[in-house]
Amino acid sequence: MSTLNIGGSQLDASWFLLLSAVLFGLGAIGVLVRRNPLVILISIELMLNAANLTLVAFARQLENIEGQLFALMSMTVAAAEAVVGLAILVDIFRVRDAEDIDDLSELRG
Amino acid sequence: MTTEIGQGITVTKTGEQGAFGGELLTINFGPHHPSTHGVLRLIVDLDGEQVRRLKPVIGYLHTGIEKQAEALRWQQVVVVTDRHDYLSPPFNNLSYALAVEKLLGVEVPPRANALRVIMCELTRISSHLVWLGTSGIELGASTMLMYCFRERDTILDMNEEISGFRMHTSYIRPGGVMADATPRFLELLDRFCNQMPGNIDEYEALLTMNPIFRSRTIGIGRLPAEDAKVLGATGPMLRGSGVPWDLRKSMPYSGYESYDFEVATSDLCDCYGRYLVRIKEMRESVKILRQALDGLPDGPVNIDDRKVLPPPREELETSMEAVIHHFKLFTEGYTVPAGDAYAAVESGRGENGCYVVSDGTHKPRRVKFRSASFVNLQPLERMAMNHMVADMVAIIGTADAVLGDVDR
Amino acid sequence: MADDKKDEDKPRQPSVAQDVGALLTGLKTTLSETFRPVVTTMYPEDKTPRSERYRGRHYLRRYENGLERCIGCELCAAACPVGCILVIAAENTDENRVSPGERYAKTYEINMLRCIFCGYCEEACPVQAIVLGPEYELSDTSREKFIYTKEKLLEPLPPDVQARLDSKDKT
Amino acid sequence: MISDNLILERGVSAGDAWIAVAPENVHMALGALKEEGYRLLVFLTCVDHLADSSGQFPARFEVVYELRNMETRELIRVRAFIDGDPPRIDSVHDLFPPANWDERETFDMFGVVFAGHPDLTRILMPDDWVGHPLRRDFPVGGEVVEFSEEHETWQTAPEKA
Amino acid sequence: MTQIYNDPIGHWVVVVVAMALLLFVVLTATAYTVWFERVALGRIQRRPGPNRVGPYGLLQLAADGVKLAFKESFIPEKTDRIIYVLAPTIGVAAAFLAWTVIPIGLWGDLQYWIADVNVGILIIFAVSSLNVYAIVLGGYASNNKYSLLGGLRSAAQLVSYEMALGLALVPTFMIVGSLRLRDIAGFTVSWGPYHGPIPLILLTPLGFIIYLISATAETNRTPFDLPEAEQELIGGFLTEYSGLKFTMYYLAEYLNVITVSTLAVLLFFGGWYLWIVPPVIAFLLKVVLVVFLYIWLRGTFPRLRYDMLMRLGWKFLLPLAIANVVVTAIILVAVT
């Protein structure tokens, strides 16, 4: 295992990966368990965040800025995803109350 | 589903679908809301922020003035007339006095007429100043209020000088006026006439060309001339729609025919038009004041009728007859020949009329105040339709309804 | 505005420069006001004088010899549109002479909280006994304090009469 | 000119011209006057002639319409006398939109029912109010003015009907 | 001084002392900004403003604070109590956090800062963007339609104007070549005989105007005070808040006013550099002037309508800011 020198103290790189994995897992549980479409979107954002953490951690570990660049790009994508997802949700909620994701299984409004 | 929230406001979800997709939200504006000019209550259906339906609910300031007037003697009624349109007491006094004088068949001396005109025009300015100040604050320009009320304060000081009271002067009475003008009043009036145009320039510098103010008012609350006429609007509401109808010119009273002034109109038919009309009216009022002051005729300020007005103080000491008149006048009052009469004056808000019915006794049988605010409030729904909530506030502002006058 | 009505009434769309100019004019106006003196009356330290006709607190006047002017005729109570004056008259006697006429007001009360300061009582009074003075600071904390009795309404005795009475008391 | 058969009486009171019409003809008469140019309803109100000593009025309630011709600047007053409990008369809100609120107010204050009015509810008084305040037999109400001693009180009630 | 700062323990001592000092100074400054606003607004309206509590009314704010602190604290029924209480706290915290990266010149070359980050300005943007939460959550948790409407308006307004605000500053960064606030404040030029710091407003006047407008919108000040527009929405998101929680919002609002004024001074008016005037006095003077500018605007203009506000932000300020960036870039390229 490798350590990172941060502000004079040594931090193991795998800790960051572990945190990322836990967050990713929580997000995955959220997507699978929760029924409210809004919360599912939120959980997806959580998973994206966890992935970003990995990217930034590896960027530091490999001393390569590209990881950070990729994190930035994924943030952009997340923003785009959130915007479109919310727009769809608002559109659906206008027509009917969708408190359960299963209510949205049909494409017809 | 109705929920009670702050300010005595209730929100009801109607469940109806608005055109924007969302539900129509029924919001209860008032009766105690900062921008409803006192106690107007509006039940507004909102679609997003757009007004889809609006229903004014009035009566929260119903004072029973007409009933009270029936219980008082003819000269005491003057006191309650002051208080219905509380921004323009002299107009209320004047319309009542004119109606009673019509029934009595008397004509007041020219000096009284000139003093009545002076008081009315001063009040027109002060009433417009209140309108301008409160409209300003409704649109967020708090400084307007301060500047307008500063000038209004000088007018109220003049009221105090001539009548002894700031707001409810009871100055104009059937048969003449309360008392002659003091030299200091005339001096103050002269100074006021010199200063006021500069102050109006200042208001205009703050608002007239201001792009924010213009975009908040131009095209907002349109009331085309034809609609305004049909809906019975009078005063600046009608003139703001381009109809040059002003009782002072159209059906002159109290010697208005001898003054040179213009009737302010605007073709814009919107809030901005009404603003321009009122600003112009203030300038014209200053012009009238100047003419009235320069050409103030000499002579008595009251009719010489011991049956209607008390004798002068000096006579009480010398004449027994005067003492008897004095006693009779204050214990029983005077009687007015049976009949009915309507007299209207152009107040700051429009046609302020008074319909009195006498049954020949010392108390009126019926006193009906025809209030401009009551009529001008009715087109509100029409004007505010499909505008935003913020515009609705501006529209209520330019309707310039005095709720005391609406509810009486 | 007053001069070129025709021009102003047409809603032209002003240019951006005009808009900015208007905004600056507004700013200039408020700034110039900022550096002018305040118009405030520094109440309570500083009070503007009231006009001679001011209708404030009521007074019952006396003659110079200390006798009350009021003759208990109740004209003021009759003239009052509010009915907030209560007068109960009594006969003057030689031992107890309060006013110069036949009668005087035994009870004279005004409910100041109901009073609307219209001045009709002053107009009605044939002997100028009740007058409205220039005082206006009448606020108080309870309803009862607003029923002004005759003692409260009466002007103090003229100093010479008061001095005479005082000396009489001592003896 | 409005046809004479509609007019019961005409006269001038204190310089104001007036005509009296039968209550059932009010709508027709006002329509005719509107055609003639009297387009503005200045006000609409009611007078309660209860216990009038002169006895010259045919009915207790007199509904008064004041119309104005804005071109010729003439005013005309239309009066209609009605009785009954509740007194009824036709609504004119379709001829003169401002009459809407005026009629509601008259209903509220006098209890005059305007047939054909779209929303004849109380406008000034609370909805649960009992009585019509401006009727002469409705007491003025109010309270006794407080004094330190209980003596005379101010009576505002009108002379007994 | 630098020696203590480089010492690992001394560093923390300095930071803690500085933070405590900052808390005190900034809180006092906020209180007196409120006082200053009330007095200055009074002067604009030709009245004296508060002048009876303490000399010149200086203790007015203390009285207000005492009163608000001991006022009944009300929590509406049927609402999310945690969020209701949390919302104003977020506001104050976000407002304070911005001050961690703001440097102040004290005397001579001595300067004060807590964290001298090379993305300082970005941090300010970051924490001030959290301010939205205070308003939206406050509006949401108040269980009042007016509050909610105010909160939503505010969210849209703040998010929209952040764009223009950020872009308005880009030319400044391009000219200076740094995001560090100390570098920007101390931007030095050599123009002929003159060598020294200059106010950057000379180079990006348009940037300043855009900044001024968007910062006014960001702080919810008149003419952009729609979220709390009294005449339409009673008090917007503030409607249901009372006592201490209301005080927090009040505090946060004025803290933000000081923050944007300070930022304006650092970014456009040369920070604490003013000829021979001692830096701290120069800095204070400049900040007071900018605060007065805000009050002046408040005293002069009517409020915009919501859609006008959005149009101004998106259709006017944003393109203008972008154009400003492009033009500045072209000029910079041409010059170098």
Added chain:
Amino acid sequence: MAIAVFFIAAAVAILGGVGVVSFHQPIRSVLSLVLVMLALSVIFLLLGAQFVFAVQIIVYAGAVMVLFLFVIALLGPARELGRGRLRYQGWASAVFVLVLLGLMWTMLQGVQYRQPDKTDLNFFGTVQSIAVGLFTTYLYPFELTSILLLVAAIGAIYLSRKRIDESEGGPAEGLRPSAGVGGNLPPHQT
């Protein structure tokens, strides 16, 4: 020092993550996610990613999550009522996630990490270094994401646009002015 900061931030992040999944009101989930993001931004700072830190707060916490909040406030407090349709869905998904994590763990067992050299933190992760990367080597993907954002914006506007067919044919039934003065007049151009 940094270790303490890391563990506090990590604890906050995990707590927030649990909150996202377990709160029943969506608004609390959103707030928990904001908490996670703030904690992560601190960790980014530890990792020397200053610019990513700022963007994380400005864009993610300051804009994207506000959008979520906005939508929730707009739609009103909706509570999740129904349970999952599958029985034991919660347990099943937990097992699934554990399996997933275990798989990752085993896959990463043999990976050799490189020990970083002394990174120059005065340049690494600053705005300048990011800019150099974005505007030289990765200009193409950068522009592509810009286009993606544009497309997303257009899509969102299209989805939430006003239904023109409804609003242009005059007010629908029930939207007409109430019986009153205004209702008696012919519709007018405003």
Added chain:
Amino acid sequence: MGVEALAESLGQNILTTTLGKLIGWGRGNSVWPLQFGLACCAIEMIHTATASVDIARFGSEAMRASPRQADMMIVSGRVSQKMAPILRTIYDQMPEPKWVISMGACASTGGVFNNYALLQGVDKIVPVDVYVPGCPPRPEDLLNALMILQERIKAQGITPRQ
């Protein structure tokens, strides 16, 4: 709220009296009014806030529109039977401690309108601290009432109106 309870449990000692003085001073000098403007008096009330009189000198210019932030209600004008329940609701919405000024003859007693339509005195539905006679009172008179109220508040200390 907690302060009153705390004061009661501690009883009268130096701490509570000093604290009481401080709180009384704060409350007294920062009376934020809720304008309950109803009629004529409302205009004079606005005058009180404007430049010629300037209630701001007393620290009372923060006229909040929401009752939640107000300390004092100025009932200015005629309270009709229809308005009375609303007035009471808004009074109830104000957080403690709160005070009421009844401005003008109509609000205090009904004034000249001694009839069916008006509530004959607002003190029938809310406790009134200071009455201002006049129809309408001068703006200075309202200021005078405010000063009387301030003195009262300062004297009340921690526990107003028990």
